[in-house]
Amino acid sequence: MDRLVIAGESFGSRLILGTGGAASLHALAAAIDASGAEMVTVALRRVGTEGTPGGLLDLLARRGLRLLPNTAGCFTAAEAIRTAHLAREAFGTSWVKLEVIGDERTLLPDGVELVRAAERLVADGFTVLPYSSDDPALARRLAHAGCAAVMPAGAPIGSGLGILNPHHIGLIQQAVAVPVILDAGVGTASDAALAMELGCDGVMLATAVTRAAEPARMAEAMRHAVIAGRLAARAGRIPRRSHALASTPDEGRALL
């Protein structure tokens, strides 16, 4: 079986879903089910941890999903570190999707603060999955800091612009030994397939599904796209040529 392995844990699905942005819990639940995702992110700063019956956490718990708390809304390493510790208490998991936002307009990460927070959280025993920019040198620094995966952005969060620098995503995949999860920027299924074809080990997305007119249908599309991209990446694609090459050559045909 071709499974995604992060920090020794293995997952049948290579798609990670964010839970923000859905119009209703009903729509979110249908999307999660259609996506086949086994891991979902939750924002500690956006979600109450009371576990209200019929609420978001209840819905996730009933599906047996692995929760990946994130530090969305944090702008400094200090905030992110504190939020990660609160999330570990609240959700009972030492896994964290580390976000340290550097700019409110683009929501792109602050690389310096990110590395600082990652080093500290690794030392504190966390399994750290950092949301980073598409910079191969930064990705390598995060991997060396002990992060369990790196999560480069294809494009700004929620922009749906796809993968703006596919070359860098490919370089990141070559630069680090830990799994590479493309995070942010996915707008439609072909973006997710491209990420996998570029060698990513998984795809994380939220808005593309939760704000689609039909979230469950888009989630199903993403499930297929990630599987298709993964298969294509491993199937050994043909080289690109400038001229045609007939699939059925007519030279050397036997004359019967």
Next chain:
Amino acid sequence: MTGRGDVAIVGAGPIGLAVAWRCVQRGRRVTVLDPAPGSGASSVAAGMLSPVSESYFGERELTALLVDSAARWPAFAAELGEAAGVDVGYRAEGTLVVALTADDLAAVDRLRGYQAGLGLPIEPLVGSALREREPLLAPGVRGGAHAPTDHQVDPRRLVPALRRAAVAAGVTIRAGAVTDLSTVDSETVVVAAGCGTAALTGLPIRPVKGQVLRLAAPGGEPGFRHVIRGHADGSSVYLVPRRGGEVVVGATEEERADAQVTAGAVRDLLRAATDLVPDLAEYALVETGVGHRPGTPDNAPVIGPLPGRPGVIVAAGHHRHGIVLTPVTADLVVDLIEGGAAPSPFTPDRFAEAVRG
């Protein structure tokens, strides 16, 4: 002592009071129980009656109910105003949807296309046309839409008016807290307890926190007349002008139950508000508040008999739409008590697996 045909209503918010008023008009003996009448979501609600600009992908049945109820509002407001001897602040200037940036406009146009496709009355407007209607809008607004039938009412006038009309018609309101429905001695029990409905019925109704601000215009009346539903660089905000100078600015939508006003939410709301209507920066900030919308998994209300509990009817879970849905909910519940059918897409049995046995 219980008499035949008695109705007890748990919850004295707009839904409970409107049901009570309608029931007593049909000759029932009605008691409403609430330890703190009108203290729930309605105490901070903005009172937008906007089935058109609120309609969203995948919620057609809910939209139809919203449209139905909004159409009942003019007559409901007039009848209630007369019965209570007060003005409930019903205003029919309509709603402007306003997009600040090109990205905001793309999002607005996408949803407007869906709404227009349902046949709902909403027309696109370019920035200059928006500013002709409301000159205080920022010069940079890119465009938006006009929803002429999306009106407003003032919930802080509505709830006292309902209480007054209900009492005048013979309803008894008692400050009793109900923690167990089996202790309510009545042939029919209507649970209209908002977020409290979950604990009484087991239905999946959760608090969805909303932070709401109230501003006061310096010169008396606000400088704009339409309800404004704005999108400012990815942030959403609504601005509801009231006679007397109040402007309601809202609201966050948070999956949590605490009642804290946060600095960030106030900043975000005010930034979006002043980006769209710069003059608001000169208004007084007179109130910051938190309410909890009673949310259901599909955002639609729960109206109908509670499975396994004969005599118990639920009228709750109105989420963002409690005020607009008040007239239709009251009429549906009264029909049900008088032997009519429950409104099928909205009955509690759609959450049957969640209801405690």
